[in-house]
Amino acid sequence: MLDANLTQQLKAYLVNIREPIELVASLGDDAKSRQMGELLNEIAALSDKVTVVTGHDRRTPSFMIRRVGTDIGVRFAGLPMGHEFTSLVLALLQVGGHPSKAAQDLLDQVRGLEGSYNFETYFSLSCQNCPDVVQALNLMAVLNPGITHTAIDGALFQDEVNERKVMAVPTVYLNGETFGQGRMELEQIVARLDTGASKKAAAKIAQKDAFEVLIVGGGPAGAAAAIYTARKGIRTGIAAERFGGQVLDTMAIENFISVQHTEGPKLVAQLEQHVGDYDVDVMNLQRAQKLIPATSEGGLHEVVLENGASLKARSVILATGARWRQINVPGEEQYKNKGVAYCPHCDGPLFKGKRVAVIGGGNSGVEAAIDLAGIVAHVTLIEYDSALRADAVLQRKLATLPNVQIVTSAMTTEVLGDGEKVTGLVYKDRSGDARHQVALEGIFVQIGLVPNTEWLRGAVGLSQHGEIEVDHRGHTSQPGIFAAGDATTIPFKQIVIAMGDGAKAGLSAFDYLIRLPAEETRDWEQAA
CATH class of the missing domain: 3.40.30.80 (Glutaredoxin)
Known part of the structure; x- marks a missing residue:
């Protein structure tokens, strides 16, 4: 063995x-x-x-x-x-x-x-x-x-x-x-x-002094920002709903430069260890609920947490990342984890010998279809566009699989079930009005990401897609508040890009702090 x-x-x-x-x-x-x-x-x-x-x-x-x-x-x-x-x-x-x-x-x-x-x-x-x-x-x-x-x-x-x-x-x-x-x-x-754990955690957080930099989010962008600010000697805190973010749900990583292959949980463990090498106050399992910007430049920003506690900081870096996008059709929420899934690597083996659908024809969707085809009886790949958007090498591999059917120009309109589990789905032919019903036991949704920014509406500028608007230095619409990673308008949502953005936001926050009026300086600035 x-x-x-x-x-x-x-x-x-x-x-x-x-x-x-x-x-x-x-x-x-x-x-x-x-x-x-x-x-x-x-x-x-x-x-x-x-x-x-x-x-x-x-x-x-x-x-x-x-x-x-x-x-x-x-x-x-x-x-x-x-x-x-x-x-x-x-x-x-x-x-x-x-x-x-x-x-x-x-x-x-x-x-x-x-x-x-x-x-x-x-x-x-x-x-x-x-x-x-x-x-x-x-x-x-x-x-x-x-x-x-x-x-x-x-x-x-x-x-x-x-x-x-x-x-x-x-x-x-x-x-x-x-x-x-x-x-x-x-x-x-x-x-x-x-x-009583939540109340204990809230009471402990309420006793913390204001940070010079508070990072909201513990993914690659947040970790990189924390390392860069901590190295400058700034009092740094991280408030994260779960340290590692969506990288924890990533199976194979083969485009992280200089590392030929790794896996999400392994990379997150290394990030956590690296952050732990510095004096960073990591507050895990803390979900941010509201951001209250400072009323004057150099004042304290406030982040209100879901448990009722608040954290204050001279500068804030928003690195809240993104989550799997849902198809938002009747039946999806009802049958989540009862046939509707978002991780083919995790849940695929449970559908051995069954019929499933993959929603989405980008790289994630086609990769999911390829992986599932080796486990399940049949895969129906449904793409909204008129053609698949995945890389050519993936499309060629997909075309060789006999138990995969590709349906393009199709819009999923409903998830069907018997009250306990998924039994099928309905899609509409976008080139006409015809509706088709597919009998199956599992649906894997792979249609991209949505930024975790709902809690920021009214606090910082957001794009029409809900992304935090930033300039080339990571500045948001509010002085002293910066943003990095998949939650922002920066194109190409990749781990290596998020890390670079996090480092840039950290350096921008430091630059902001050292330029505050003299009465706002801190002991760390004298040593910088």
């Missing part, structure tokens, strides 16, 4: 195990059980603190990682390879007593949760969002005896997925009821369980 490279890496990690652990295997006679048994024995051979024992669980194949002589442990129903291999390694270490690097106050918050919490997470091996959820819940199960967690490969337990009508990953159940879908970080999960 493990190649020489993975074996060597795992052996190096396992020396950090402090307490003996056992791999409790529930196996059958099928091929996956044999593979799991092989994997567990290979792991045990790498450390004298790991043993394999036989167990019995209702899900086969599965295995539990358990600290010997205790009930501390986590369970995997399926082979945690691919994106989940890191989850396996961390589970081995944490059950074995190796401490987590999470913030101590957050770990104490998990330990302090009262009650009984039985979590089950459905994942797919191609889902880049699933590991964060699996790893967070595994850690919680290790820290708190009232919490248990089982991570389930949805592709392996298809009958269970169908019975529970799981149509998106990660999907988390708590005590048999749906708890959440999509990417969730440890802080988010704990905040939902600890009902």
Whole structure:
């Protein structure tokens, strides 16, 4: 199961195990059980603190990682390879007593949760969002005896997925009821369980002094801005709804100059580590609700957060990014995560052998159709324009696939369903008035992005498309307020461009601050 490279890496990690652990295997006679048994024995051979024992669980194949002589442990129903291999390694270490690097106050918050919490997470091996959820819940199960967690490969337990009508990953159940879908970080999960967490966070934020630069958004643009301003010695803060932004939902990145290939979550982890090298106050899971510009140049701008707290700053950099654009037709919202999806890499395996549609003929749409064609029975690609807009190399690849139908000059008008899941869609032929109904089980929407700027209306100038209007230096319509990245009017929404914009906005903010009247100077300016 493990190649020489993975074996060597795992052996190096396992020396950090402090307490003996056992791999409790529930196996059958099928091929996956044999593979799991092989994997567990290979792991045990790498450390004298790991043993394999036989167990019995209702899900086969599965295995539990358990600290010997205790009930501390986590369970995997399926082979945690691919994106989940890191989850396996961390589970081995944490059950074995190796401490987590999470913030101590957050770990104490998990330990302090009262009650009984039985979590089950459905994942797919191609889902880049699933590991964060699996790893967070595994850690919680290790820290708190009232919490248990089982991570389930949805592709392996298809009958269970169908019975529970799981149509998106990660999907988390708590005590048999749906708890959440999509990417969730440890802080988010704990905040939902600890009902007083939001008030505590708001009270903590309310005590913060004004920043010289406050960055709203933690994607590539926001991270770059923070690094550049922090290097100037400016008191810098980041308020982000989720650090990393949409890059967390990006699978393969092959156009980030000098890096031939990486993946979104990996790049975000590197961004977070780089920002952490500087004195930046990162306030994650904080959604901005209102911007109140200063009434005079050099005054304090105010950002009101959803939890009621406010942050003030001498200058502000808006880097709120963008989100997937919706088709906004009847049925889309009702069947979101019930057949309507936006991430083919994450949710594609759940539609194995089924019929799906991809809405959008740009690069994202065609790439999605190509990927899905290898999993599903049939793909209908629907494009509003008269021709596909994807790169020629992608169109040539698409044309070779026998189970893909391309429909152009088509406008999707309705998502159909039976009350529980998607059953089809309706599209209108734009060259006439004919309407067509397509029977299918899944719809993947890939029609571009919409800027996260609704909360800024009336505060700064926005374009007709809702983008923040900026000049060549990143200035907005308000003195002391700058913007960068996908939320702005800068063309070509790319990671490398957002980073450059973020750096430029950071330098512009610094330039603005050092030119304020003498009475507005700060100690850091004297040292600049």
